[in-house]
Amino acid sequence: MKVPFIDIARHEEGFRSAWSDKVARMTAETQFMGGAEVKALEDQLSTYCGTSFAVSCANGTDAIQLALRALGVGRDDVVLVPNATFWATFEAVVNVNAIPVTVDISLTDGGIDLAAFEEAIEAEKPKAAIVAHLYGWGTNALTALRALCLERGVQLIEDGAQAFGVTHDNAPIYAGALISTVSFYPAKVLGAAGDAGAVLTNDAELATRVRRLSNHGRTEHYGFGDVGWNSRMDSLQAAYLNLSFDHIDARIASRRAAADEYRRLLPALGIVPMAAPPSYGENGYCNVCLIEDAAQKTRIEDVLRTKEIGFGNIYPGTIASQAGAKPYLKAHYGGDNGDRLSRSVLNLPLFAYITQREIASVVEALSEALDARGAA
Ligand SMILES: *Cc1c(COP(=O)(O)O)cnc(C)c1O
Numbered sequence: 001m002k003v004p005f006i007d008i009a010r011h012e013e014g015f016r017s018a019w020s021d022k023v024a025r026m027t028a029e030t031q032f033m034g035g036a037e038v039k040a041l042e043d044q045l046s047t048y049c050g051t052s053f054a055v056s057c058a059n060g061t062d063a064i065q066l067a068l069r070a071l072g073v074g075r076d077d078v079v080l081v082p083n084a085t086f087w088a089t090f091e092a093v094v095n096v097n098a099i100p101v102t103v104d105i106s107l108t109d110g111g112i113d114l115a116a117f118e119e120a121i122e123a124e125k126p127k128a129a130i131v132a133h134l135y136g137w138g139t140n141a142l143t144a145l146r147a148l149c150l151e152r153g154v155q156l157i158e159d160g161a162q163a164f165g166v167t168h169d170n171a172p173i174y175a176g177a178l179i180s181t182v183s184f185y186p187a188k189v190l191g192a193a194g195d196a197g198a199v200l201t202n203d204a205e206l207a208t209r210v211r212r213l214s215n216h217g218r219t220e221h222y223g224f225g226d227v228g229w230n231s232r233m234d235s236l237q238a239a240y241l242n243l244s245f246d247h248i249d250a251r252i253a254s255r256r257a258a259a260d261e262y263r264r265l266l267p268a269l270g271i272v273p274m275a276a277p278p279s280y281g282e283n284g285y286c287n288v289c290l291i292e293d294a295a296q297k298t299r300i301e302d303v304l305r306t307k308e309i310g311f312g313n314i315y316p317g318t319i320a321s322q323a324g325a326k327p328y329l330k331a332h333y334g335g336d337n338g339d340r341l342s343r344s345v346l347n348l349p350l351f352a353y354i355t356q357r358e359i360a361s362v363v364e365a366l367s368e369a370l371d372a373r374g375a376a
Pocket residue numbers: 059060061062085086088089132133159161162183184185195196197
């Protein structure tokens with residue numbers, strides 16, 4: 001059967017009518033900016049994420065820029081970024097006029113290569129570093145990484161765009177970060193009805209700075225203590241997210257079950273999906289298979305296309321290999337695991353409420369593609 005790579009239209013019973021009612025009421029009240037929905041969302045976020053403060057903003061990319069600016073990162077400051085992440089992680093550094101340096105990643109969990117990271121700190125003396133928690137968990141080295149940054153005076157930003165609901169040592173992953181960011185892009189684990197994001201921190205001063213920067217540097221309505229920009233989350237996005245919050249546990253449980261199902265079924269085909277390190281509770285954001293045999297990978301992708309089964313390659317190219325990186329990238333530390341990941345990564349359909357039948361169809365198609373090799 002046909003299986004989409006992602007389907008975000010599988011709303012819970014009653015969700016759409018609750019949303020329509022809310023839109024009608026908020027429209028009648030012209031409740032479009034700030035107000036009760038935004039306040040309620042920020043309260044829910046800080047509770048759920050285990051942080052003292054949650055500041056809503058326009059999107060996950062702005063959230064990273066806000067975090068960088070709040071930490072005082074600006075012109076000519078060096079910032080380390082992983083070589084395998086979404087482009088926004090790199091972009092945010094360039095957009096605050098800082099100098100990005102890439103660091104290789106680990107093929108075990110997709111996180112930063114700690115040895116290369118340490119080498120880069122020694123050589124570059126960065127003011128800050130960003131790591132990205134990809135695929136639904138974080139790096140195995142998270143505790144060591146945070147301690148290293150603290151010890152060397154490197155301000156660590158954790159790009160948690162994909163990590164909503166992830167736990168580390170039984171606490172929300174965001175709770176132990178100096179400052180972390182989240183994206184509510186519709187396809188993320190907690191998705192809005194458009195663009196939205198947030199910055200999370202336990203530091204009151206950082207939270208105040210983020211809030212000020214996200215609202216034109218305002219100190220009062222027509223008083224400006226800084227040059228920020230407009231990165232406010234609108235009230236309708238907050239309302240949609242508040243409604244979605246009621247279902248977040250069920251959505252994450254469904255994603256996790258699907259991720260587990262793939263891990264149960266795929267090894268028999270000789271494919272072992274990447275897994276969260278043992279200290280994590282994953283959120284089931286993404287399935288990750290590494291298929292190093294290029295011919296085999298092509299054959300699998302051809303079969304999936306023929307059977308109209310969606311798949312992803314997250315990400316098909318490293319940061320350092322992008323044409324847009326060339327004018328800005330100062331250096332790269334570590335090896336080429338990022339490139340190896342880009343060449344071999346295959347992501348199978350995974351989203352909240354995917355059915356067992358759909359997963360079985362995906363596995364069946366893979367099995368067929370691998371059998372074809374035996375027959376050839
Ligand atoms: C989605 C994503 C972003 C950007 O978030 P937007 O809300 O789309 O701006 C940044 N980093 C990572 C790792 C992401 O997955």
